[in-house]
Structure formats: C-alpha cells, structure tokens
Amino acid sequence: MRIAVLGGDGYCGWATALYLSMKGHSVAIVDNFARRQWDHELGVQTLTPILPLSGRLRVWQSLTGNTIELFVGDVTEYDFVSSVIKNFEPEAVVDFAEQRSAPYSMIDRKHAVFTQVNNVVGTLNLLFALRESQPDCHLIKLGTMGEYGTPNIDIEEGYIAIEHNGRKDVVPYPKQPGSFYHLSKVHDSHNIMFACKAWRLRATDLNQGVVYGTVTDEVSLDEALINRFDYDEVFGTVLNRFCVQAAIGHPLTVYGKGGQTRGFLDIRDTVRCVEIACLNPSLQGECRVFNQFTEQFSVLDLARMVQSAGEKLGLTVAVDHLSDPRVEEEEHYYNAKHSKLIELGLEPHVLSDSLLDSLMNVALKYRRRIDTSVMLPRINWRQPSNERRAQTEGELATLIAGG
C-alpha cells in the first residue's frame, strides 16, 4: 500500500513511518522540520540524540533495503501538498503534520493563532488536494482524546446516540477541548466530517490518548534510528517526563491534585493502530472516529507507578504537587470507550514495570543531556503571556525557555 506519512520526522510520525516501511508498505515522509525548529525556539532538545532526517533515512535504507521517499515542505502551502499527492499518489495519508503541544498553543496570542491557522489550513489544504486528484485515498487524521474534555458521561467513539424529547438521532459527540491546540483539532474534525459528506472522501479520525515510550522494533535496530524523547514542559508527555525526573532524582511534577484522568498508550500501539486503520479503510463518504488509547490512568496513578518502579531500581522518587497551570478539572468522572481498534485486531501493550524500567534506563543513558530547568510549568493557561505584557523579546524568550 502507498502511504504518505505527514509529519514523519516527529515523535509518532517517525516510528509510524518505519513500522509501515518494515511491513512492506511503500512509504513517503512529508515534513518541513517545524518540530525541530520549535525546539530551537524554546531552547530545549530531545533527550535522545536524533539524527537529521536525511541521515536517518540513509541508515534505514542500508539496514533494511527499504527506501522511504522524502518530500520536504509545508502543508499550509497548497501547491506543495497538491504536488505531493499528485506525484506520490497515496492510497492512504497519515496526517501527523500539526503543532501538537497544548502548552505551546497557550504561550501567548501569537502561538494560539499560529497553532490554529497552521493546523486548520494544513488540513483544509489536504482535503482539497485529495478531492482534486486522489479522491479515493483514505485520510487517517491524528486527533486527540483531549477533544472531548472530561464530561460527566461516558465518552463514545466520535458519535453518540441521543434520545431527546421523544426523538432519536446519532450526532457528533459534543466537544469540550481545553486549550487552543485541542480546539484546533476539534476544528479539524468538523472540517473533515463536512468534507466527507460533501465530497464523498473517506476519513478515519484517530482520537489518540497520551503516548508514552520511545522504543519500537524498528527504531531499536540502530542508534542512528533512535526516536525523539521529549521531557520538557511544552512537548514532553507526562509519563516520559516522570521517568526522566525519577532517573535523575528530580521530584515528579504532578499538576494540582493529580486526579486528572486520561487515556494512554504505548508508542508501539500507536504505530499498530495506524496500520490497522490503513488496512481497514472507511467507506466513501464516511468519517469514522476511533478512540486510540489502551488504558486510563490518573496523573497521580502514573506518578505512583513511576515512584514504585524507581524504588525497585534503588532510586528515591519524590512527588511534588504544583499549582495546576492548566484549565482542567483536577478530579472528575472519566470513562472513554475504545473498543473499535481492539475489534479490528489491536493487541495492546499494557503499561508495565519493565517498560518503566526501560524508560528510566533511557533517561540514565542520556542523563548528561538532561536540562532540569525545562521541566517546570511556566506557561499559565489562565494567564497566557500577551505580547503587550512581555515588555521585551528577551523577557518572552526567558519565559518560554523557563530560564
């Protein structure tokens, strides 16, 4: 199958591209290296020393004999997206090519506007490009479980059957996203749903939970293929950050009470879920939604698991409760359905001591690269910096870098 992976140089995209290539699919990566640029902007870097993409792809080819095509450009430029679709003629497009950090979108007005314009325009361009020259191609779009927020009722997979005043309908599940980033994904979801209806496109919206882990079979083949491992407050995901903190004796940074419950999954399940979606395309005109996670945990559950795993390794792990910088309930009901990918064959990797050990060992291996100053939350959802309030460029840079 011909599969284009948009954002294939990023955390989930890179692991997905290699997995699909190993499975024998013909893969192209489309990327503009925005993710690397944001590291420069924020003054942070991945814990793991990743190679430039060209180097990664050369090593992949020499190890496996598989070529991954590369298209360098920005999906917000229509001519570029359109030419990629026309030239590569994908049967499936996997779209990771978005600004995917909630804290980044909450830095200030410029970052909020950038996130929404970047994500919404990129997706609109992709929809128009598919309609123009590849209308049968299956769009697999990465959404987020954060689109739903934390309602007091069960979260269904994209749609909900409602009986109201004696009448029934199945309608899109109501969305209550909690940051300008999460909002951008809700905007995308609505746009995609409409395009499927209007133009008979086929799409699968993967509402992904919080991803943890860094190792897949493919990226483990050689250190040159190593994946990103982000632990900073902006792009780091919570479990990865906790493991790094445990490894170096830094208290785990739990926001508020830690009762915030979310869906989580191993990156080895991310890549498999994407493959399952590719192999089981939605129908023409159908916009299907899968909730892509395997287990629910509260932040405090995770902290305790990391604490316990650390102690087995002889580490002393403290847990700090920081004032929650986000706009979220610190304790709430949470029960999200996630059976559709299981029904299609997903066999989940559950979170285990051995995985936590391996994450902490990655952190120990690269401990000289750890910058503890980037772990604490500096971006306040309720009081985002305003370019008018940050008196100087320098102040803003300091704020963002957490210096």
Place this chain on the structure above:
Amino acid sequence: MRIAVLGGDGYCGWATALYLSMKGHSVAIVDNFARRQWDHELGVQTLTPILPLSGRLRVWQSLTGNTIELFVGDVTEYDFVSSVIKNFEPEAVVDFAEQRSAPYSMIDRKHAVFTQVNNVVGTLNLLFALRESQPDCHLIKLGTMGEYGTPNIDIEEGYIAIEHNGRKDVVPYPKQPGSFYHLSKVHDSHNIMFACKAWRLRATDLNQGVVYGTVTDEVSLDEALINRFDYDEVFGTVLNRFCVQAAIGHPLTVYGKGGQTRGFLDIRDTVRCVEIACLNPSLQGECRVFNQFTEQFSVLDLARMVQSAGEKLGLTVAVDHLSDPRVEEEEHYYNAKHSKLIELGLEPHVLSDSLLDSLMNVALKYRRRIDTSVMLPRINWRQPSNERRAQTEGELATLIAGG
C-alpha cells in the same frame, strides 16, 4: 452604555449601530469595508444605493445629533483590535465582523481558507484584546443557526442535557454545519466557550437565523441612511432574493424540493435582540447561547408566500425548482428552540403580507439596478472550483460573477 459594533458598515451591523445610537448608547463602528470589497470581487452590488460610511455617519449626526465613532481597520490585525478596545473602552462589543456568506466560502479552496482564517483569527484577536484590557466587557458574538445543521431531534439553545448510560450532564449542543462558513462559526463558538472558561470572560453567542427585510425606523429617516439589500446568489438572503425576483417577473429560485426549513427573523428583530443581549449581560465566565430567530419556514413556504403576495400586487410569480447546489437535506425534521430572547422581552415582528409588499416595492423602486445574471446558483458545494481546475483567472472571475 459604550458599545462597539464590529462590522458596522454591513447589512445587520449598520442597522444595529443606528438602532443602538438612537437608543442613547455611545456607539463606535469598527469596519475595514471588506463587505464592499467582496461586491467588487464578485461583480455585484446591493439593490439599494448605499453611501460611503463617512457620508452615512455625517447624515446620521446632522439628523439626530448623535455621533458614532469610527475606527477603520481589520480585526485580523491584533494591534488594531487592541488599540480600539483600549481607546474606546467598550462595555459591550457586538461582533458582526466576519465573512458571512456560505456560498462565498464554497467558491474554491482560497475562499474556504480565507473565510476560516479571517473569522477565526478575528475572534481570537478580539478575545485576547478583551482579556488584555477590558476583561469585564460583554462580548456579543453573531453566530448562526446553521451551526446546528438539521438533526433529527429538537435543537436547543447552545447546550443540551444528556442522560447516557445512567449518568447525566449538560454539554454543548452537537454541531453539524454545512459549509466552510458555517464551520468557521462553529470554530468561533468553541474558541469563545474556552476563553470564557479559562479567562472568566463574559459572552453571548447569538445563533441567528436568516434575516430578511431592509427597513428599520432609523434607516428610514433619510435615503442617505438606506441599508444594504443583497439579492445575488452569494450574499443575498433567500427571502430578499425572492422578493426581488417576484418584482421583476423572474421565477423564484427554489433549490431542490424546497423542504429545507430554517429559522427566520425580521431585521427589526435583529437590532432589538442585540440590544436585549447588551442590556442583560452574561455572567463572568459564562458563555451563553441564544437562538435568534422568530419563525420557522421552509424555502417552499416562503416561495408560496411571496407568490401569493405578488399576485395581490398584480404580479405573475413563477417558482422554479433548481438542482440544489448545497450539501443539505431537502426534506427533514426541524424544531429549534428560541425562547430565551422572548423571555428577556423580544416582541417578534412576524412575516406578513405588508412586509412582503414593502420589500417588493423596494425592489420595484430600484429595479433599474437589478442584475438578473447574479441570481442563479453557480457555486456548487459538492464540486467547488479549484484554483487548479479553473484554468485562467478569467474563467474563475466568470464563474464567480455568474457571467
């Protein structure tokens, strides 16, 4: 009360600004004349000969002694919005300043992207500007009934109480918008809801139905104050277009079966609803939604009413059923609640023969300005023109102009 009317040079904005000024409020109009520019782009003009805004405002002042302040600029430029809010210090902002035509958003990719970026960024800027310097100001945002689509259950005012698997919650009403324009309003609604929660702003989202009529007490004071009256396929609203068609013996252009049912209201109720919202602000942190319409009609109901009113005036009125260019159900259940504004004091103007007579008389008065070539639908929702498909600029211009 100090009220800023964003988009105050447009159809609803102009009538609203004058009404609020007559009621003794201190009014500022904020506009960049985009609406006039789109007429130039499309090669159309309002049936009624409107003056430049500066001239309208001079006449208003000389007739009433009331000064309306004017700020010329684009709300997608943050420095501009921010300076307006700081200088005028409004207690309420009424936001009409968006691209508000569904067909315009469906012309092609550029118009879709423009509509969403323009509307979403303008609203984001306004939210940040209010938070920055006027956080207690009441944002009154014009949404549209089209955000809801046509579900098979009753449409509530913004939120719906759901009982699901034995648990209960009140959640945002699910949205199923039917064009890139309507989608942009859904995006705005989600962004505003979040800003109210995160920053304790106060907002009222007015999901307005289709507006008809052109006359209010204020715009009738002098022909120099005359309001827009659009009848073209892109910016014309359906009842106004039907009245123009009846007046000149053009068949009424019903799309498909005509069973499309929507909420409608007289422009005299638009201005009153906005005043009601101003006088009854929402609470800090509250994002309140009102459905702003007074009666439901199907398109065919309207056609028959115009036909009957025309016959009383001695006109022969034919009804044409054209292939529906839109993505919509041609027959469907529709029952939308709209009691909140009534509870706050709205006394609706219902659609009557005399109003239809007066609209047709306006059309007859200005019949020499009517261009019949702009009434037929040329923009196809299911096959929007693509800049790649339109071979030349000229072709696109012809397509848009309906020439």
